[in-house]
Amino acid sequence: MNTRLFVLAAALTVPLLPMRSAGREAPPHYDLTLVLQPAEKRIQVTGTIRLTDVRGSGAFTLYLHKGLSFRTFEIDGIPVDPGPAGPSDIQFMPAAFKYDVSSPPQAEGFAERILGFSYDGALDERPEWLANIVSETWVEIGNYFPWYPVCPGLGPFTYKVTVSAPSPYRVYAPGTETRTGGRFVFESNRPTKDVVVCASADLRVQRFRVDGNDFSLASFSLDSETIRALVRDVDDVYRTLGRWYGRIEQPLALVESKREKGGGYSRPGGLFLPGFTRTPYLDNRLGYRRYLAHEIAHGWWNLADASTWHDWLNESFAEYTALRYLRETAGTGEFRKRIESYARESEGLPPLWELDRDSEAAYEALYRKGPVLLHRLEERLGTDRFISLCRTVLEQRAGRTEDFFVILKAAAGEETAFWFENLLRTL
Structure with missing residues (x-):
């Protein structure tokens, strides 16, 4: 699958509208x-x-x-x-x-x-x-x-x-x-x-279990071998991310879209992904696993308003989660190759701090530069402290950059918080 598809997919994955505070007894x-x-x-x-x-x-x-x-x-x-x-x-x-x-x-x-x-x-x-x-x-x-x-x-x-x-x-x-x-x-x-x-005339719906949750697959072109591999991969992504961030208990649906344009996107409990007919799943399984990991990661990373620059808390964390998943399942060589490629593609992009979310450069900045900066933060903190930081961000539902820095300062100190803020502002 081409790079542009992945970039556009990331731009379309998170909620359009800001979330209301938790605790509502009866939702709309x-x-x-x-x-x-x-x-x-x-x-x-x-x-x-x-x-x-x-x-x-x-x-x-x-x-x-x-x-x-x-x-x-x-x-x-x-x-x-x-x-x-x-x-x-x-x-x-x-x-x-x-x-x-x-x-x-x-x-x-x-x-x-x-x-x-x-x-x-x-x-x-x-x-x-x-x-x-x-x-x-x-x-x-x-x-x-x-x-x-x-x-x-x-x-x-x-x-x-x-x-x-x-x-x-x-x-x-x-x-x-x-x-x-x-x-x-x-x-x-x-x-x-x-x-x-x-809806379509040839849509088929099958139901499975992944990580203890109901999983519905709506597809029109996938054969039985591909479906078995895809279900195993979705299950593994859920288990791995649940181990890092805390297990999610919710049904999941994956819809194979017939669209040729527009990229993939996710909603709570649902993934809508095109492209399987152009690039068969088993021919590019590693790329699809990264793709699935990014979309599934939005089950956790969905707290920020996607129409603002705070969207890096959604997109950059989701994409870095996908890269970390590849590191764990495909090895450090694959991870290093991708993070180095992202660093090259980040050259000349605007800083994430107060990024114009409507600009043409926003997609690449969120999806390329953001993961590179998060990798530098993980290197500075170490993996265990980085995962602990992520869990705290999610537990405290930090949907704005200032909320994130309150948590980072408490977890790693003022010097590290100042250093990372400088990266967001200047690189």
Whole structure:
């Protein structure tokens, strides 16, 4: 797989929206009914969003694909005009409109609020690099291509989505799957950050166990030998990273995407990866294992806001985790070759400190320079202290660079913290 694919994959892997603080008793919940018409690139949606712990004036900002038009919109049963649509101001939602919605006075001041809506339209406008698509042969829609109302700042949510698609399409989404009346029903009771729905006529879904967790594999081209190898590799990555950072207990899904562009990305409990038909898994198993390790690492490294320069706490740590995994499984020679290559590719890139996340250089800086700097930090601390530092960062949910440096200073002293801050600021 080529370098550019890996770079773009890294850019697309983490949450678009900042996480809310932990401790919410009842997360927001989406209940969506989706009708897919792949040949026409059209969808119809009805649904609700249950918001909890909502008080005050109740103004909401929503993002929805610009090809979709609201038919109805209400708050707590009261019809509301969602207002004029404006251009998206979120980098990874370029095909969206932004809606600023105000609650009617009758709906203000309640601890829980229900947003109800219906809309339809065509999802046929997208940049080539976007990792969502609707076509007759493949459907893959999530919040990059916002087919459901995306609410910035909402935080992790649960969902139920009921999908109708023409025969012989097979539909898949992460979560518990049931069938009712010929429709596919998926429920996620674990808070997540996206609702990704995939469909094709030749999609096959198989279920396994990895590191004690349920693992679903949705694929269309993989043979039995490849599937056995892939499942073993996913299991090994989970066990290794769990040994380093603490075991994660959550179901996992891997979807083989038919997209040729857009790279791979991850969501809590789900990986969406293209490219298997261009480069067979067994022909480049080492490269795929690094790829899988990076994506799976986001099960841990997902605390920072991906739209800011603090994203190095997601992407650089995830990629360095993948390189460390190769060092453990393929040897120091492979690790050294890659880290030296990353160092050469980092020359001339801007510093990570206050990096412009929207710049063209951001991908390479986060994905190449960041791991090189983390390698220097591991060399200075030693492996055991570095892993201990990582565990503390994760346990304390450090999602901003200043939080990271508080932890680093406590763990390694002011001199080391100053030294590493200087690397982030100047190299």
